[in-house]
Amino acid sequence: MKKIIVTGCNGQLGRAINKELAGNAELEFVNTDVGELDITNIDKVMALAREVKPYAIINCAAHTAVDACETDVDNAYRINAIGPRNLSIAATETGAKMIHVSTDYVFDGKGTRPYLEFDTPNPQGIYGASKLVGENMVKDFADRYFILRTAWLYGDGKNFAKTMLRLSETHDKVRVVNDQFGSPTSTKELAAAIAQLLFTENYGLFHATCEGSCHWAEFAQEIFRLAGKATQVEGISTAEYGAAAPRPAYSILENYMLKLTGGYQFADWHDAIEEYIKTL
Numbered sequence: 001m002k003k004i005i006v007t008g009c010n011g012q013l014g015r016a017i018n019k020e021l022a023g024n025a026e027l028e029f030v031n032t033d034v035g036e037l038d039i040t041n042i043d044k045v046m047a048l049a050r051e052v053k054p055y056a057i058i059n060c061a062a063h064t065a066v067d068a069c070e071t072d073v074d075n076a077y078r079i080n081a082i083g084p085r086n087l088s089i090a091a092t093e094t095g096a097k098m099i100h101v102s103t104d105y106v107f108d109g110k111g112t113r114p115y116l117e118f119d120t121p122n123p124q125g126i127y128g129a130s131k132l133v134g135e136n137m138v139k140d141f142a143d144r145y146f147i148l149r150t151a152w153l154y155g156d157g158k159n160f161a162k163t164m165l166r167l168s169e170t171h172d173k174v175r176v177v178n179d180q181f182g183s184p185t186s187t188k189e190l191a192a193a194i195a196q197l198l199f200t201e202n203y204g205l206f207h208a209t210c211e212g213s214c215h216w217a218e219f220a221q222e223i224f225r226l227a228g229k230a231t232q233v234e235g236i237s238t239a240e241y242g243a244a245a246p247r248p249a250y251s252i253l254e255n256y257m258l259k260l261t262g263g264y265q266f267a268d269w270h271d272a273i274e275e276y277i278k279t280l
């Protein structure tokens with residue numbers, strides 16, 4: 001029996017990982033969220049890892065509130081950087097594989113073609129900066145790791161698609177930014193990619209997003225179309241929207257490492273969101 005410690009199990013990705021791997025009788029899950037295992041606490045992380053002796057640790061915990069990170073700086077670094085450091089130290093000591101998830105927001109968005117894993121990050125906000133330190137902590141402290149950079153996630157939890165559908169109940173028109181480009185990605189697709197890597201030695205840093213790209217207003221339009229909503233989308237600029245944290249204008253990732261190594265082929269974002277809307 002292979003034991004898997006999942007952190008942040010109540011989040012979108014934590015739930016999707018459990019669903020994706022539920023049918024695998026070889027696996028036993030030790031599911032934890034902040035109540036059972038606060039990943040910022042090295043002593044608790046080490047104690048659990050020593051007790052469980054996991055095959056792998058899948059870190060789904062993060063401080064994902066991008067705007068809040070700008071003012072909640074210490075917690076952002078604690079959760080997004082020290083947390084993965086602690087888990088990586090525990091993984092190395094117990095011989096476990098370390099699976100960590102990062103973000104397209106490590107890039108500054110000034111690129112003109114999809115970012116490769118070999119491009120140099122340059123985060124613009126605290127969330128992206130803290131996630132980049134987290135990546136480096138994993139590289140420094142884990143012997144055998146998979147880092148998957150993903151983007152614009154939606155699944156079982158709070159996300160953009162659900163916000164749009166909620167707004168459509170009370171609004172005939174919504175204003176959505178149309179000058180930030182990225183790749184909406186379902187947690188189901190990301191969990192499938194993780195499940196495929198998990199039993200391999202294909203270690204390293206991977207971009208892991210659905211194929212294709214759009215801007216947020218286009219994504220909103222597609223959500224309304226698929227859900228049969230008449231709500232109109234008015235495109236506005238990032239400056240007009242005025243969020244607290246800077247966001248990359250262009251953060252399309254090429255899943256280059258997965259392609260080079262014969263790894264998981266992500267669905268096109270249109271197909272993934274269509275499947276998701278049907279499940280709601």
Ligand SMILES: NC(=O)c1ccc[n+]([C@@H]2O[C@H](COP(=O)([O-])OP(=O)(O)OC[C@H]3O[C@@H](n4cnc5c(N)ncnc54)[C@H](OP(=O)(O)O)[C@@H]3O)[C@@H](O)[C@H]2O)c1
Pocket residue numbers: 007008009010011012013014033034035037038039040059060061062063064079083101102103104131150151152153154157158
């Ligand atoms: N969401 C996106 O659009 C997006 C985009 C790119 C990359 N990512 C990355 O993808 C990963 C999964 O994101 P997600 O959307 O599934 O996140 P999520 O839904 O926000 O879930 C994160 C989980 O971690 C928990 N958590 C927070 N602090 C913790 C701590 N100190 N110890 C243990 N658990 C803690 C949270 O609990 P509380 O809810 O109680 O805080 C929550 O259950 C993250 O690494 C994220 O950075 C996400």
